[in-house]
Amino acid sequence: MIGSTRPSSKPFTLDGQCIGRIPPYVLQQLHHHKNVFQLEMDDSENITRITLHDRLKSFDERTKAVDEVMKDWRDNHVFPVLEGWRNEMYKVSQTYISGPLFNMERSATSLLGIRQYGIHVNGFYIDCKNDDVLMWVGKRSKTKATFPGKLDNLAAGGISVGYNIADTLIKECAEEASLPEELARRAISTGALTYCYEDERGYFPETQFVYDLELPPDFTPVNSDGEVEEFYLMKLEEVVQRISDDEFKPNSALSVIDFLIRRGYLKPDDQNYLHILSVLHRDLD
Amino acid sequence: MIGSTRPSSKPFTLDGQCIGRIPPYVLQQLHHHKNVFQLEMDDSENITRITLHDRLKSFDERTKAVDEVMKDWRDNHVFPVLEGWRNEMYKVSQTYISGPLFNMERSATSLLGIRQYGIHVNGFYIDCKNDDVLMWVGKRSKTKATFPGKLDNLAAGGISVGYNIADTLIKECAEEASLPEELARRAISTGALTYCYEDERGYFPETQFVYDLELPPDFTPVNSDGEVEEFYLMKLEEVVQRISDDEFKPNSALSVIDFLIRRGYLKPDDQNYLHILSVLHRDLD
Numbered sequence: 001m002i003g004s005t006r007p008s009s010k011p012f013t014l015d016g017q018c019i020g021r022i023p024p025y026v027l028q029q030l031h032h033h034k035n036v037f038q039l040e041m042d043d044s045e046n047i048t049r050i051t052l053h054d055r056l057k058s059f060d061e062r063t064k065a066v067d068e069v070m071k072d073w074r075d076n077h078v079f080p081v082l083e084g085w086r087n088e089m090y091k092v093s094q095t096y097i098s099g100p101l102f103n104m105e106r107s108a109t110s111l112l113g114i115r116q117y118g119i120h121v122n123g124f125y126i127d128c129k130n131d132d133v134l135m136w137v138g139k140r141s142k143t144k145a146t147f148p149g150k151l152d153n154l155a156a157g158g159i160s161v162g163y164n165i166a167d168t169l170i171k172e173c174a175e176e177a178s179l180p181e182e183l184a185r186r187a188i189s190t191g192a193l194t195y196c197y198e199d200e201r202g203y204f205p206e207t208q209f210v211y212d213l214e215l216p217p218d219f220t221p222v223n224s225d226g227e228v229e230e231f232y233l234m235k236l237e238e239v240v241q242r243i244s245d246d247e248f249k250p251n252s253a254l255s256v257i258d259f260l261i262r263r264g265y266l267k268p269d270d271q272n273y274l275h276i277l278s279v280l281h282r283d284l285d
Numbered sequence: 286m287i288g289s290t291r292p293s294s295k296p297f298t299l300d301g302q303c304i305g306r307i308p309p310y311v312l313q314q315l316h317h318h319k320n321v322f323q324l325e326m327d328d329s330e331n332i333t334r335i336t337l338h339d340r341l342k343s344f345d346e347r348t349k350a351v352d353e354v355m356k357d358w359r360d361n362h363v364f365p366v367l368e369g370w371r372n373e374m375y376k377v378s379q380t381y382i383s384g385p386l387f388n389m390e391r392s393a394t395s396l397l398g399i400r401q402y403g404i405h406v407n408g409f410y411i412d413c414k415n416d417d418v419l420m421w422v423g424k425r426s427k428t429k430a431t432f433p434g435k436l437d438n439l440a441a442g443g444i445s446v447g448y449n450i451a452d453t454l455i456k457e458c459a460e461e462a463s464l465p466e467e468l469a470r471r472a473i474s475t476g477a478l479t480y481c482y483e484d485e486r487g488y489f490p491e492t493q494f495v496y497d498l499e500l501p502p503d504f505t506p507v508n509s510d511g512e513v514e515e516f517y518l519m520k521l522e523e524v525v526q527r528i529s530d531d532e533f534k535p536n537s538a539l540s541v542i543d544f545l546i547r548r549g550y551l552k553p554d555d556q557n558y559l560h561i562l563s564v565l566h567r568d569l570d
Contacts, residue, residue: 188549264473268494281566
């Protein structure tokens with residue numbers, strides 16, 4: 001990463017498992033919250049890792065203690081990212097199928113570099129007359145907190161507390177594109193993309209489970225939660241052009257690129273082919 | 286890697302680019318060939334990296350000098366892997382599309398940890414009556430030097446000097462399964478797998494370009510070069526079982542697993558799903 005703060009970040013561990021990575025500007029603030037965040041040092045007093053304080057043993061104790069720190073930072077306007085406080089709890093765990101270690105406010109996860117898991121659905125339609133594949137592309141509402149007006153998948157969303165992958169797929173397909181459950185269940189899982197990006201809000205390690213959904217000719221997606229302004233049916237050539245022109249939400253572009261690779265629209269002769277594939281499957285560490 | 290010698294291996298570079306990784310037991314032998322392999326040391330006389338000697342500037346000089354070392358090792362039975370000398374030159378380059386730096390005997394590449402590029406073709410047939418996908422699986426000849434009797438893809442092979450990816454696909458499909466060029470060209474590229482394995486022969490960093498090829502109902506692959514004993518049309522449940530039972534050539538199992546993931550036969554609910562995906566996309570360094 002160019003200009004990355006990763007070299008000066010530190011691992012965030014709990015019960016001996018690495019669950020995140022903390023950027024240097026957050027590390028500075030942790031010194032004021034040593035009753036919650038325990039800073040482990042080497043002999044030269046360099047921080048080696050951060051963990052939650054030993055006294056915080058249960059799920060509820062950890063959730064409450066972390067929440068208090070995040071609310072303190074929010075109320076004192078310490079980090080701009082917390083101005084977008086969502087009142088939405090996110091399950092922190094070692095992997096997406098392991099038990100929860102604690103819950104925390106979703107908008108604060110990037111401050112601790114907690115991995116987010118989500119689903120992305122590539123919706124498409126095969127025009128048999130011309131043997132052409134067309135992709136359904138949504139335009140995000142101008143009022144969305146993140147990436148307003150950018151192009152997006154048919155449906156996508158994070159896996160929230162109490163939902164599994166299939167639940168999330170059905171929920172997002174209903175909310176974002178008015179897909180009946182029966183139709184959403186036809187989506188085929190095609191793999192997962194793992195990557196990490198960084199911006200002024202912190203670290204975003206993400207894993208997205210990618211689905212392909214072929215929609216019937218008589219179905220047109222319609223948004224039902226106000227988060228999508230409009231849907232377009234685009235030729236793949238146009239999709240590629242819009243990605244090049246930076247019109248897509250960045251992580252949604254990744255699942256579209258994955259679709260294009262898996263279906264042979266992007267070919268190994270392309271000079272950047274292996275580089276693109278490595279970006280789609282790059283872990284935090 | 287369990288029992289890996291990687292921590293004591295050293296990078297092999299040329300013209301400032303890393304092109305391989307040399308295992309410790311090969312490093313020991315290089316001291317006898319300092320006119321070809323230049324060992325760069327730090328202040329404490331630890332080897333930091335290996336490169337070809339400065340006097341070797343051209344493609345031809347490098348090819349000839351490396352070949353002399355490999356033949357010396359072969360003739361003196363220094364490394365068992367060279368008993369399988371193939372008389373087949375392999376192009377060493379930074380990436381599969383960059384210009385060749387030198388050529389070397391294919392069976393010796395694992396001693397320098399040179400990346401191999403190849404193609405693997407998942408051949409399948411859709412039984413419309415039962416809406417069932419069946420996979421064409423070959424059984425390797427008992428006389429093959431590597432992995433005799435193991436199960437394999439419809440066709441697979443390394444990219445040799447003078448061949449590009451499409452050439453290799455067509456050549457291997459013809460040799461291994463008697464596919465006419467017109468049929469082989471219908472194969473769709475679906476991505477690339479990048480991984481490294483190690484055994485007593487050295488390091489095998491590999492990148493395989495994966496293709497899916499749907500065969501028509503009236504076509505049965507027949508081997509034409511003596512390398513495949515028989516072809517089977519297998520249900521995917523059986524393919525999964527045979528992989529679990531270790532009946533597949535290991536790297537061919539990877540492209541089959543990739544097929545199973547991309548088509549939703551292996552699902553994200555599987556506990557090892559993300560681990561398997563990371564194994565399919567793990568670089569040398």
